[in-house]
Amino acid sequence: MSSIAVIDYGMGNLHSVAKALEHVQPGVEVRVTADPEQVRTADRVLLPGVGAIRDCMAEIRRLGVDKEVREAIASGKPFLGICVGYQALMQFSEENEGIDCLGEFEGRVNYFGDDLRDQAGERLKVPHMGWNEVQQSIDHPLWANIDNGTRFYFVHSYYVKLAQREQVAATCNYGVDFDVALAHNNVFAVQFHPEKSHTAGLQLLKNFLNWDGRA
Amino acid sequence: MALAKRIIPCLDVENGRVVKGVKFLDIRDAGDPVEVAKRYDEQGADEITFLDITASHEGRDTMVHTVERMASQVFIPLTVGGGIRTCEDIRKMLNAGADKVSINTAAVFNPEFVREAAERFGSQCIVVAIDAKKVSQPGEPDKWEIFTHGGRKPTGLDAIEWAKKMVEYGAGEILLTSMDQDGVKNGYDLGVTRAISEAVNVPVIASGGVGNLDHLVEGCIEGKADAVLAASIFHFNEYTIPQAKQYMRERGIEVRL
Numbered sequence: 001m002s003s004i005a006v007i008d009y010g011m012g013n014l015h016s017v018a019k020a021l022e023h024v025q026p027g028v029e030v031r032v033t034a035d036p037e038q039v040r041t042a043d044r045v046l047l048p049g050v051g052a053i054r055d056c057m058a059e060i061r062r063l064g065v066d067k068e069v070r071e072a073i074a075s076g077k078p079f080l081g082i083c084v085g086y087q088a089l090m091q092f093s094e095e096n097e098g099i100d101c102l103g104e105f106e107g108r109v110n111y112f113g114d115d116l117r118d119q120a121g122e123r124l125k126v127p128h129m130g131w132n133e134v135q136q137s138i139d140h141p142l143w144a145n146i147d148n149g150t151r152f153y154f155v156h157s158y159y160v161k162l163a164q165r166e167q168v169a170a171t172c173n174y175g176v177d178f179d180v181a182l183a184h185n186n187v188f189a190v191q192f193h194p195e196k197s198h199t200a201g202l203q204l205l206k207n208f209l210n211w212d213g214r215a
Numbered sequence: 216m217a218l219a220k221r222i223i224p225c226l227d228v229e230n231g232r233v234v235k236g237v238k239f240l241d242i243r244d245a246g247d248p249v250e251v252a253k254r255y256d257e258q259g260a261d262e263i264t265f266l267d268i269t270a271s272h273e274g275r276d277t278m279v280h281t282v283e284r285m286a287s288q289v290f291i292p293l294t295v296g297g298g299i300r301t302c303e304d305i306r307k308m309l310n311a312g313a314d315k316v317s318i319n320t321a322a323v324f325n326p327e328f329v330r331e332a333a334e335r336f337g338s339q340c341i342v343v344a345i346d347a348k349k350v351s352q353p354g355e356p357d358k359w360e361i362f363t364h365g366g367r368k369p370t371g372l373d374a375i376e377w378a379k380k381m382v383e384y385g386a387g388e389i390l391l392t393s394m395d396q397d398g399v400k401n402g403y404d405l406g407v408t409r410a411i412s413e414a415v416n417v418p419v420i421a422s423g424g425v426g427n428l429d430h431l432v433e434g435c436i437e438g439k440a441d442a443v444l445a446a447s448i449f450h451f452n453e454y455t456i457p458q459a460k461q462y463m464r465e466r467g468i469e470v471r472l
Contacts, residue, residue: 015312019287051337114416118217125418125441127339127387131219131261131471151219151471153292155314155339155387174218196292196314198256 003029004209005042007068007085009059011051017082020195021046024206034063044209045072047189049084053109053158054096056084066102073104073187078213081189086182087160089189095158105182106163116175127157128174134181134192137168140215142188142207150200152192154180160191186213219471220435221261221442222459223294223420224449226251229268231277237450249284255449256289258456261471263289264317264390264444267297275304279311286312296344296390305332309340317390319344320363323370326384333385342420343386347374347407348394359393359407366394374407375414382415389415390444392423400426400447408438420444428454428462435468 004021006014018030031038039045047069049056060066069089072079081089093099093109101109116124131151136143159178162168169188170181180191188208194201227234232246242250252263265285267278275298282295295308296317305316322329322343333341346366351358359374378389391411393404403421412419421440425431425448434443448454460470 013309013312013314015283015310016286016290016314019312020290023287023290050339124218126416127418128218129339129388129418130221130441132217155292157339195290198259198291202290 001027001029002043002209003031003041004044004046005031005033005039006046006048007039007065008032008034009049009056009063009065011049011056011059011084013050014048017046017048017195020202020205021209024202025209028209034065034068036064036068039068039072042077044078044080045069046208047079047081047085047088049082049088051084052096053084053087053093053099053101056088057099057101060088060102069102069104076186076213078208078211079187080208081182081187082195083156083191083193086189086191087158089182089187090160093158104187105167105184107179107182108161108163109158110161111158112175118175124175127155128159129155131197132172132174132192134170134172136170136181138183140169140183140188141211142169142183142204144207145203146200146207152190152194152197152200154192156191183215185215217469219261219469220440220463221420222431222456222463222470223262223264223442223444224255224260224456225264225266225422225444225446227266227268227446228278228281228297230274231281234268235447235450238452248281249288252285252289252293255456256291259460259471260291260456262292262294262442264294264296266317267295269298279307282308282311282313294342294390296342300328302332302335305336305340309336315340315342315388317342317344319346322381323361323363323372326380329381329384329386333387338385338387338417341386342388342390343378343381344390344392345374345378345381345411346392346394347404349404349407357406357410359404359410362394375410378411378415382417386417388418388420390420390422391440393421394423399424402426402430403434403438403440403443405433405438408434408440412439412441418442428459431459432463432466432468435463436466
């Protein structure tokens, strides 16, 4: 049976994502861990994350998770980032007066703003919380059996803009257009929470567990 | 294309059992919150709220187990409220699999608790519940006050000012229950719902008094709520979640179908 390391750097509850993985693939070995050996020997790696980026980055560096992430990405094994685990892969985040992130991909994490409005001029609340439509930009094994435009569950106040447009796997609009999924070689990363997105989210996790890391 | 308004069924849970009863013809045990949550999940609820009304400490541990069971089987967001008084209470619920906790009375008695909780766990998981009652007389300018103890104890706090303060302290969402309406089934108090929704920049969940599907529509349109919470209209199969969503969509409200 295959194994997946869910990297635990102390930020938020990993129970849901672990349970969702076990739910879509009974028998999968889910390792909720920060131990480099456990991560290195897993078939797949998942980087989750919630909360403020400053605290996340501090813990990522303190626990040596930055090195684990770099190695996992370089190894070619399937890698999935979720929410702040996606944002952390970028170069820089505006949150907490500006924080340098892992820089695995060229991109920035920006604030939605305090006066966000839709096209009709209606004010939009921040955080962007709830179910929004995800527009797939590319065909990818992780989108298998998921309709374009399907709603996923989001909760975030900062959004990713990727510099390399060919890495964009999906976009969403909430006052601004932003990049809600990244695909590059063996890496896939999403801003929404698949573990909280009902059948579509579970399908994405299932696709990840069946993915060989090739786009 | 826009963010969908959320429909949130709410379950009152005491000692690990649903109280007030929930009737689903095809569930064997309608008293088990996890069974009920699963049914709402299948129907397409956007979130679930568990409100723990257990009085004792031992009963609270039962809630932790209920949340754990729920989180292993239901993959939509879960908010847990009732009896959240310390960061340790929050940590337990989040570790068990809750996505958000709702703080009510503890916020009124100790607003700093909200700040502490938001700093430690992030605003995204801190909901502040506000129980508001209209205190102005007809003819006077509208005024709503915060009440505690199920609407029995006035606090002297102005509901709109309080909501703004809670957001400043780090609340990521406001769960607004209009008390004079609660259980009466006359619909949400749209005045206070709209006033608070316009006064704060975080999502507002309207709660209290839903008796029919028009109330859900009004809550979104006139009340400008970002989400609508209801209990009894769903529990007794008066309406299903898909019926509610269809009805709202026909009236121009964006929903997740």
